Amino acid sequence: MENYQDISNSKVLIIGVGGIGCPVLEQLAKVGVSKIGLVDGDIVSESNLNRQFLFSVNDIGSAKVDVAKKYIDNQFNDIELEVYNQFLTLENAIEIIRAYDFVFDCTDNFPSRYMISDACTLLKKPLFMGAVNGLEGQVFQFSNIDSSFYRDVFPTPPNSRDILTCNQSNVPPELTNKIGTLMVSNFIKHFDSINEYNLFINYQLEKNEIYQFDILANQKGYENTPKTIGQFLKSNYQIQCFGNTTINWQEIDLDNHDICILDIREKHEGPALTINQVLRLTFDEIQTGNDDFLNKNEIYVVCDFGNRSLNVAHYLRSVFPNKMVFSVLGGVNDAFSPLNLKQHGS
């Protein structure tokens, strides 16, 4: 490999050590990248084990980046692996990304994807992205640093809930491995190419088919990209992707089984909501690690009048960026709350 030296000398940042991040890390190590950064604030949980092969049963509860580092240190003796046991946020994104030459986005949510794309656009860092949905995957290569990266393809984040609530638990490991492999092989091709181009690959596991497309400049994408780091720091990617934090009772589909009505009132506060899907946890309990609501995609936080719940919703959005979290306007005392509708006999 004639460009081996270039590959070996490059500093690569991997954001997200999940289904795609695991194969990306292992393969970047195998092709000889000697300086790798790893960002993820998550811990290993049982549901990760089927497709996140760096982790085993004994690692449940440990920080993903620490387990990944142990694995790499055991397998390879010449890799400098820096770990960041935290999620990428507006506050730390610029500082962390700035220290690397290339970025691999292996995250699992739109707010992070748009944030990473914008940060890489601003800092002019080539970006490789991988994403999956069901039995299909997408790979993006953004080697042309004078472009708007992900926003050239999707200028604005999707606001459809159908996209956001797609079930990720059924994604088979051979798909995430394939997507990771495609990302790394495009990274290698980047060094062989004289032209800097952006491209998009769609992979269908069932048919084992690959489609590749060129990405051209998109005026709307350019307009939507922050132009300065100051503008970037003022962005709110949660609101761009999920909309406002508040929602009315009428907008909630109470028959949906994938929602959680999170009642954060203190235990002595009544009356209780008697609909299904209600989980009562105080803010203290949530902050000390009770996260029984995480098996649902949509979380609606309620309190008595909708004030305290707004703070909790903001907190949850920052800690769990891939969950759709809302604060319910008017709380349990709202005229349209299930409590009042029931009393009026409707």
Add this chain to the structure above:
Amino acid sequence: MVIKILAFGMLNGILPEEITFQNEGVDLELFRAYLIENYPSITQYSYSIAVNHAIVNQNTELKNGDVIALMPPFSGG
């Protein structure tokens, strides 16, 4: 003229594999309007469009045999 369709992700299964138009001179805007009118459920998804091998952001003339891909963004990792 016949336009072939590649529908990815959530759009797969909603759209047919190809659509035949009686007239020539169908452009991308017209084609998009045709899809929305005949397959209204696609409007609940966001998606980008590629004509043949490039993602396009502007209206463009279509010709017989063109392949149009519709791709929604994926978030999973």
